Amino acid sequence: MRVAAPATPxxxxxxxxPILRVERLSVRFxxxxxLQDISIDLDPGETLVVLGESGCGKTVxxxxxxxxxxxxxxxxxxxxxxxxxxxxxxxxxxxxxYGFVFQGAALFDSLSIFDNVAFPLREHTHIxxxxxxxxxxxxxxxxxxxxxxxxxxxxQLSGGMRKRAGLARALALDPHLVLYxxxxxxLDPIMSDVINELILRVRGRPNVTSVVVTHDxxxxxxxxxxxxxxxxxxRLRVGESQVVFDxxxxxxxxxxxxxxRQFVEGRAGxxxxxxxxxxxxxxxxxxxxxxxxxxxxDPEAGx
Ligand SMILES: Nc1ncnc2c1ncn2[C@@H]1O[C@H](COP(=O)(O)OP(=O)(O)OP(=O)(O)O)[C@@H](O)[C@H]1O
Ligand SMILES: [Mg+2]
Numbered sequence: 247m248r249v250a251a252p253a254t255p256x257x258x259x260x261x262x263x264p265i266l267r268v269e270r271l272s273v274r275f276x277x278x279x280x281l282q283d284i285s286i287d288l289d290p291g292e293t294l295v296v297l298g299e300s301g302c303g304k305t306v307x308x309x310x311x312x313x314x315x316x317x318x319x320x321x322x323x324x325x326x327x328x329x330x331x332x333x334x335x336x337x338x339x340x341x342x343x344y345g346f347v348f349q350g351a352a353l354f355d356s357l358s359i360f361d362n363v364a365f366p367l368r369e370h371t372h373i374x375x376x377x378x379x380x381x382x383x384x385x386x387x388x389x390x391x392x393x394x395x396x397x398x399x400x401x402q403l404s405g406g407m408r409k410r411a412g413l414a415r416a417l418a419l420d421p422h423l424v425l426y427x428x429x430x431x432x433l434d435p436i437m438s439d440v441i442n443e444l445i446l447r448v449r450g451r452p453n454v455t456s457v458v459v460t461h462d463x464x465x466x467x468x469x470x471x472x473x474x475x476x477x478x479x480x481r482l483r484v485g486e487s488q489v490v491f492d493x494x495x496x497x498x499x500x501x502x503x504x505x506x507r508q509f510v511e512g513r514a515g516x517x518x519x520x521x522x523x524x525x526x527x528x529x530x531x532x533x534x535x536x537x538x539x540x541x542x543x544d545p546e547a548g549x
Contacts, residue, residue, distance in 0.1 A: 263326065265290045265423060265455045266311060271320035273306050279479050280306050282488050283320070286474065290422075293449050293456040295466045295495070298476035299509060303488075304459040305349060307476065308425050311457065312344050313337045324423070342370045345416030349427035349459075352412065353400040359386070359411050360396040366418040385414040389444055406437035413444060424448055426458045430465055442468045463510060467495045477505060 266288040273281040280303040288294055298304050309315040311322055313329040322329045324340060332340060353362045363382045367373055373381070383393055389410040400408055409429060416424060426445065430438035442465050449456055449469065458469060466473050475491040475498070482488060491498060491506050498510065508515055 264288055264323075265325055266457075267321075267323040268307075268311065269321045269323070271307075271310060271322065272318050273303070273310060273315060274318045281310070281476075282479055284476075284488060286489075288455055288457065290453065290455055293445075293458065293469055293471045295470035295473045296457065296459045296476065297461070297463075297466060297473060297491075297498075297509065299478065300461070302476045302478040304476060305427055308346075308427055308457065308459050311425065312341060312346060342366070342419050343422050345419070345421035345424040347409070347412050347416045347424070347426040347429055349431070353408060353415070355400055358397050358399060359391075359403070362400070362411060363414045363418060366415060370419060381418065382414075385417055386411070388417070388447070389414045390440065406433050406440065409433065409441060410444065413441075413448070417448065420451075422453050422455060424454060424456045426456065426460075428460055429458065430460065430462045435464075438462060438464065439468075441465075445469045466498070470495045473498050475506060475509065481505075 264287040266286070268284055268286040268288075271281055271284040272279070284307065286294070296304050296307060306315055310317055312324075313322070313332070316330070324343070327340070329337060329340070353359075354365070357365070360379075360382055363385055364378050367378050367381060382396070386393060386396065391407060391410050391414070395403060395407060395411070400411070403411065413426075413429075429441045429445065433441065445456065445458060445465070446469055448454055456469070458465060460466060471494070473491065473493060473495050474489050476488055477486075477490045479488060490503065491501060493501070498506065501507070501510075507513075
């Protein structure tokens with residue numbers, strides 16, 4: 247197996263114990279509390295799926311796990327080191343140990359697929375150009391893309407191809423921890439399953455731990471060793487934990503908690519009414535009248 251990352255081997259410098267420890271993590275933006283008192287230990291080799299409805303804080307949790315968002319309180323430790331204690335430089339170096347597959351792929355639009363996938367190698371290693379080429383080619387092979395995509399720009403690829411290119415880039419430095427944000431969103435069921443298969447394949451690499459944020463129950467059932475479900479803070483009653491489920495996908499299917507059943511079965515319940523009430527409250531707070539504040543694409547506007 248190729249060795250691309252500048253890091254020393256895990257066994258030499260990594261203490262036994264969880265690869266990632268999220269300890270009493272809370273995140274607030276302005277007056278909005280998004281995450282409250284979240285604690286998660288992730289064992290090496292484990293695949294954790296994080297479920298939860300839109301806006302509950304899944305992406306914020308994922309970004310907090312790699313120091314892209316600093317906690318308001320609490321701590322995140324990666325391989326035994328607290329991210330809060332690290333300088334920006336040390337944090338940047340530590341990030342070479344993670345691969346992040348962003349929601350929407352987040353490729354550099356102006357770069358070719360080759361340059362996108364090669365980017366982390368050129369940025370963080372001194373690997374010679376010929377070897378970079380051979381690593382990039384093996385990565386695109388691994389994610390099932392033809393090499394003919396390499397000179398193309400992201401805009402020339404389908405959504406599924408872009409997601410796979412994003413995965414190839416995330417794997418470039420042989421990361422110990424791979425984080426996926428909504429890897430199947432916007433893809434057809436077959437392409438979604440291709441991505442699920444790729445997540446399984448990556449999971450089979452030595453020493454790889456994965457965190458997969460998704461709405462997709464098929465992904466959860468297929469790839470998870472463990473599933474947690476987050477709940478939007480503002481819906482919780484006093485004293486309730488924001489992590490409303492922590493167990494296996496099979497246990498999730500049998501869990502009778504109505505909050506979990508509603509998500510698993512995809513029922514709107516009272517959400518439509520609540521969303522209307524929220525919008526009305528927001529309009530009242532901003533002082534705008536409903537009559538002159540229609541969205542331009544609202545088919546009811548002006549009727
Ligand atoms: N950088 C930021 N600054 C201010 N607010 C933010 C920021 N990032 C996220 N938020 C807010 O935090 C809340 C949770 O956002 P987040 O993106 O984590 O949701 P999510 O669970 O990933 O939703 P989705 O499933 O739609 O991707 C949202 O209300 C969002 O507006
Ligand atoms: Mg998100």
